[in-house]
Amino acid sequence: xxxxxxxxxxxxxxxxxxxxxxxxxxxxxxxxxxxxxxxxxxxxxxxxxxxxxxxxxxxxxxxxxxxxxxxxxxxxxxxxxxxxxxxxxxxxxxxxxxxxxxxxxxxxxxxxxxxxxxxxxxxxxxxxxxxxxxxxxxxxxxxxxxxxxxxxxxxxxxxxxxxxxxxxxxxxxxxxxxxxxxxxxxxxxxxxxxxxxxxxxxxxxxxxxxx
Numbered sequence: 001x002x003x004x005x006x007x008x009x010x011x012x013x014x015x016x017x018x019x020x021x022x023x024x025x026x027x028x029x030x031x032x033x034x035x036x037x038x039x040x041x042x043x044x045x046x047x048x049x050x051x052x053x054x055x056x057x058x059x060x061x062x063x064x065x066x067x068x069x070x071x072x073x074x075x076x077x078x079x080x081x082x083x084x085x086x087x088x089x090x091x092x093x094x095x096x097x098x099x100x101x102x103x104x105x106x107x108x109x110x111x112x113x114x115x116x117x118x119x120x121x122x123x124x125x126x127x128x129x130x131x132x133x134x135x136x137x138x139x140x141x142x143x144x145x146x147x148x149x150x151x152x153x154x155x156x157x158x159x160x161x162x163x164x165x166x167x168x169x170x171x172x173x174x175x176x177x178x179x180x181x182x183x184x185x186x187x188x189x190x191x192x193x194x195x196x197x198x199x200x201x202x203x204x205x206x207x208x209x210x211x
Contacts, residue, residue: 039095041130043165045123053166054097054128056179061159063183068153068191075149076197077142078205089136093154093188095181097128097163124173125165132182136190146194147201155186 038055071091077083142148158180165173197205 038164039128039130041095041128043123043125043167044127044129045125047123050123051168052125052128054130055164055166056097057162057164058157058179059160059162061157061161063155063157063186065189066154066156068151068189070149071152072150074147075140075142076147076201076205077144080144082144083140083142085140085142087138087140087150089138089150089190091134091152093132093134093156093182095130095132095179097161097177097179097181099126099128099163099175099177123167125175128163128165130181134188138190138192140192142194145197147197148192148194151191151193153189153191155183155188156181157183157186 038053040051040053042049043052043054072087072089075083075085075087138150140148140150158178160176160178163175163177165175
């Protein structure tokens with residue numbers, strides 16, 4: 001197994017191998033952070049969930065990388081030549097915030113359950129979830145007899161924050177709590193990996209090997 005170096009990827013004209021810095025690709029996100037608005041997602045309380053947006057002012061936090069995981073399909077090079085190809089990769093990263101909501105008695109009400117209601121009118125959320133979708137065009141180089149796949153090491157952030165929550169009617173609430181999700185100021189790391197075929201893959205190739 002090998003990991004393409006940055007130099008090797010640049011020589012091949014790839015947008016991949018290790019992407020930990022640089023400009024964000026055009027239109028890479030859906031339901032992601034927006035200027036002066038925040039995150040689009042779902043607010044939750046004991047009665048269910050509803051659409052909302054949350055603007056987050058981060059207090060103390062820490063960022064890091066998760067373990068690399070495979071995204072997309074494995075490509076098998078059955079040919080007798082080096083294959084250079086492009087694949088479109090889409091993957092998702094989930095985030096969650098938990099709010100410290102105080103009741104009339106002053107007790108903290110913890111996040112709980114999901115059930116039925118869909119309108120946020122007059123309700124105070126106990127948690128918020130969102131998903132960031134990333135899109136990458138990946139250039140791969142696969143030698144004869146190799147398989148290739150892509151692994152993503154997600155950049156994540158967790159900590160405490162103040163949240164301005166807006167429901168679909170524009171009603172605002174200011175809450176405090178904790179969060180964990182995609183890191184706003186870091187880039188995910190993407191790796192192309194290659195390795196030898198399995199016995200099954202070799203059998204599939206030998207039955208019909210293109211020239």
